[in-house]
């Protein structure tokens with residue numbers, strides 16, 4: 473399922489949405505918080521610009537909101553239903569999960585966002601800008 477050419481691959485690995493050849497991020501580990509937003513300007517393989525326009529990644533905030541809601545619901549169900557936690561405990565589990573996963577959520581939001589606009593192109597070498 474997770475192979476080059478699928479959007480999921482680019483979203484989960486943070487690779488260039490056009491050629492899937494390299495990571496968009498300078499530091500691949502999102503838990504190195506100081507580097508969380510440090511991205512390459514463009515892909516060194518296909519030349520795709522990552523910041524398509526100024527403040528392009530502001531839109532990723534909407535995605536991150538939706539993702540946060542999804543994570544919260546998942547955390548709640550796991551704590552409340554599977555671990556039989558009280559409502560109060562479940563609430564803290566949600567907050568804790570959101571905080572711990574935040575670096576990952578932020579990155580995945582950006583990856584999803586850029587994948588809305590740029591599609592994988594298996595012929596990227598041919599269409600490479602000189």
Ligand SMILES: [Zn+2]
Nearest residue numbers: 488491515518
């Ligand atoms: Zn590329």
